[in-house]
Amino acid sequence: MTITTDATTPFVPPTAAEALERLGMPMIDAMRTQRAVRRLKPEPVAHDVLLPLLELSLKAPTSSNTQDWSYLVVEDPEQKARLGRLYWKLYRVFNPIVERMAKGNEQELRNMRPGQWQAEHFAEIPVFVIPCYRRNLKHKPVGRPQLSVSAFYGSVYPAVQNLLLGCRAVGLGASLQTLPIWWVPSVRKILDLPRDVRPVCIIPIGWAQGNYGPTVRRPIGEVVHLDHFGNQPFATT
């Protein structure tokens, strides 16, 4: 989908019915054209669109069917400003490191511009979704054993992917980010999270100003190993 940005005509979001109709798009097309869309229009995202997308996202599986999610939906300007200030502090620390690593690589530096735009306009983004999950002995956001940690994130990220695909289908821009909530204690304080409700990532959402895919990925033959690591019969080279 190409979204034209014509500065002379104001953007009118689709009605909820129009937007949700698009969830019937062929699944393969949604997956093939999914990509991080970081440049977002400031117009609000109606609850009549957002809530059905969140609802659909929860059709994803959870470990032992625990369904221990909390979705923090942040729209309040003051709350967004607090999150924006937190992100800006982190961005100013981490971005120079990333930029230095990309030095001389024009393509990579160009790819970083939408991220820069977002860091500077964070508080103007219409809505953030911060998926959280309940921590307990079987589901741990940090530490060990590995599989209790895997079970924790495996109960959240499948739903996150549903949400990202849902956004793509209806024409909303979205992306999966962890850096803005890197400093968990501050996030907990801003959102009044109980100690056992852990934020996992943050998804800025708004009507897309940028474009969707297609995207480029590593050839499948390089990724697949048959029966033993190193046995790659589908690799072409």
Place this chain on the structure above:
Amino acid sequence: MTITTDATTPFVPPTAAEALERLGMPMIDAMRTQRAVRRLKPEPVAHDVLLPLLELSLKAPTSSNTQDWSYLVVEDPEQKARLGRLYWKLYRVFNPIVERMAKGNEQELRNMRPGQWQAEHFAEIPVFVIPCYRRNLKHKPVGRPQLSVSAFYGSVYPAVQNLLLGCRAVGLGASLQTLPIWWVPSVRKILDLPRDVRPVCIIPIGWAQGNYGPTVRRPIGEVVHLDHFGNQPFATT
């Protein structure tokens, strides 16, 4: 989709073209009817079906676009038998605990039967996919800080969800599991994994013997908190 299990007529899997055609199903239908399907037919899953599904799954995002996946695809009977023995040991330890916790809850005990079937028939399942990701300073499967751990799993589980949705669309049964690979050192030994390539979960795949959804989830109003934890304007009660 209802799959009839008629013992008198042998099961003939769809051709690859027929199966892949189904990836065009409306996205919302795939999501709404996704569920863990654990009873699987023993007939093999053709590479012409599996590889395009794996390829499509990789359209999901990864942290900083690292794309550091390795997919271990296990079909060899001896390798499957090794994984099956490992799982059986873990299942015999963990299942009595789970059963004791479910005691008296008939529904929950009934829900556990497909899992029991699978533990007993693990080595007969046609194919396993074990998604792995490369561990480094920014992407950690265990330990701290939380967001490096989140970035690790956030680079794998979105692709896993694409794979589960893809399986659902073409008519393959699949489920997301962590218990069978709980003991990571044994898994690494069986699969010859390098130390920095970490298994995340295991997805047993075969033509579906069981049924797909719909599934029941918590009401969205209970899951969503607006701006602050505890503020639940969409809850109905």
